[in-house]
Every structure is written in structure tokens, then in C-alpha cells.
Amino acid sequence: MAPKKRSKIQEDETAAAKPVPVSSRVTRRSPRLAANSKADLTVEEPVVKLPKKKKAKRAPKENEKAEEVENEGEDLDAASEKLGVEAKNRAVVIEHCKQCQSFKKRAMEVQNGLEKGVPGITVLLNPDKSRRGCFEIRSEDGEKFISLLDMKRPFTQMKELDMEEVISDIIEKIKG
Incomplete structure (x- = not known):
């Protein structure tokens, strides 16, 4: 529906009140362009993370130095x-x-379980391109703990696994 025509009196009042802006064509896309131009004006500064400062250690006395070095090695071995x-x-x-x-x-569950169960272990998730329908847990040496390959939907073999039991078996194999 077309807008109503304005009378000459209304046009004169609005023209006197506001200066007439130079406008381009008005299209359906105009509101989006106006919003984008406003967004371009507000620029966010990137957050820069500074490296953490290292704490300075207190210099031990000469007689303390030899005792501390011997004790540290024993503590790690024990x-x-x-x-x-x-x-x-x-x-x-x-x-x-x-x-x-x-x-x-399931991969995240196994990762968390292994990191809690074996301190100092490194768990890698998909270091190479993964295979389709594959769920495999292996050591970096090549020893396979679980290998489920070429599974089709609904992945029943994987869903039937008791992950707590799987994690405990892997921990035993690693420690033993």
C-alpha cells in the first residue's frame, strides 16, 4: 500500500526543522548496511596476553645447598x-x-580417566587424520588397547563398552 501524500504545510514544517540529508536509494538491504556501518565504527582492541613472570627463588646458604640437592633427587625417585x-x-x-x-x-572420558589414573601420561586425541567409524586406543609404541574399526551406525560395539572398565584395564597395562 502506498504511503499517504503529505500536504505542503507539513512538508514546509519538516524541511525547516531538519536539514535534508543526501540519501541514496532505499532498498530492503538498507537497514543491514546501516547496522554494519555502525558496527565498523566501534572497533574492539585485541586482548594481548603477557607472559607470566617467574618468581625469584631465595638463594640458600652454602651448607643448605648440598643437602637440598640430595633430598630433591631422593624425593622424585621415591x-x-x-x-x-x-x-x-x-x-x-x-x-x-x-x-x-x-x-x-567417549574419547574425552578415556582421556580424563587416564590423566587422573596415571600422573605424567600424555594423551593425544586424533594426532593424525581420523578414520571413518574408528575408535582406537593405542600406545605411541603401537600396542593396541582397544581397536574398533569400520563401525556402522548406530555404533553398538562402542556403545556397549563399559568405559570405566576400559580405563582401569588400560591403566593396569601401562603400570604393569
Whole structure:
């Protein structure tokens, strides 16, 4: 429906009150363009993270130095023996398909369980391109803990797994 015509009196009043802006064509896209031009005017400054400062250590006295160095080495050896973990870090690779979120949920659950169960372990999620329908947990050496390949929907083999039991089995194999 066309807008109503203005009378000459109304036009004279509005012209006297406001200066007439130079406008281009009005299209359906005009409001979006106006909003974008306003957004361009407000520029957010990027957040820059500064590196954390290192704390300065107190210099021990000469007689304390030799005792502390000997005690530190003993503490690390005792701690690793108590945990039953080798001194070197082990790495576990979890390869999961990106087709469905259920793969990712189970992979994250295994990752969290292994990191809590074995201190000092490195868990890698999909370091290489993942295979379709694949859920595989293996050590970096190549020893496979679980290997489910070429699964079709609804991924019943993977969904039937008790993840708590799987995590505990992997922890036993790593420690043993």
C-alpha cells in the first residue's frame, strides 16, 4: 500500500526543522548496511596476553645447598616408585571418528580417566587424520588397547563398552 501524500504545510514544517540529508536509494538491504556501518565504527582492541613472570627463588646458604640437592633427587625417585610408574612419560593415542559426537564423548572420558589414573601420561586425541567409524586406543609404541574399526551406525560395539572398565584395564597395562 502506498504511503499517504503529505500536504505542503507539513512538508514546509519538516524541511525547516531538519536539514535534508543526501540519501541514496532505499532498498530492503538498507537497514543491514546501516547496522554494519555502525558496527565498523566501534572497533574492539585485541586482548594481548603477557607472559607470566617467574618468581625469584631465595638463594640458600652454602651448607643448605648440598643437602637440598640430595633430598630433591631422593624425593622424585621415591614418588615415582610409590606410584609404580616409569620415570619417562608414556603417550597414549586415542583415535576417534568425527562423524558422531558419541565418539568424542567417549574419547574425552578415556582421556580424563587416564590423566587422573596415571600422573605424567600424555594423551593425544586424533594426532593424525581420523578414520571413518574408528575408535582406537593405542600406545605411541603401537600396542593396541582397544581397536574398533569400520563401525556402522548406530555404533553398538562402542556403545556397549563399559568405559570405566576400559580405563582401569588400560591403566593396569601401562603400570604393569
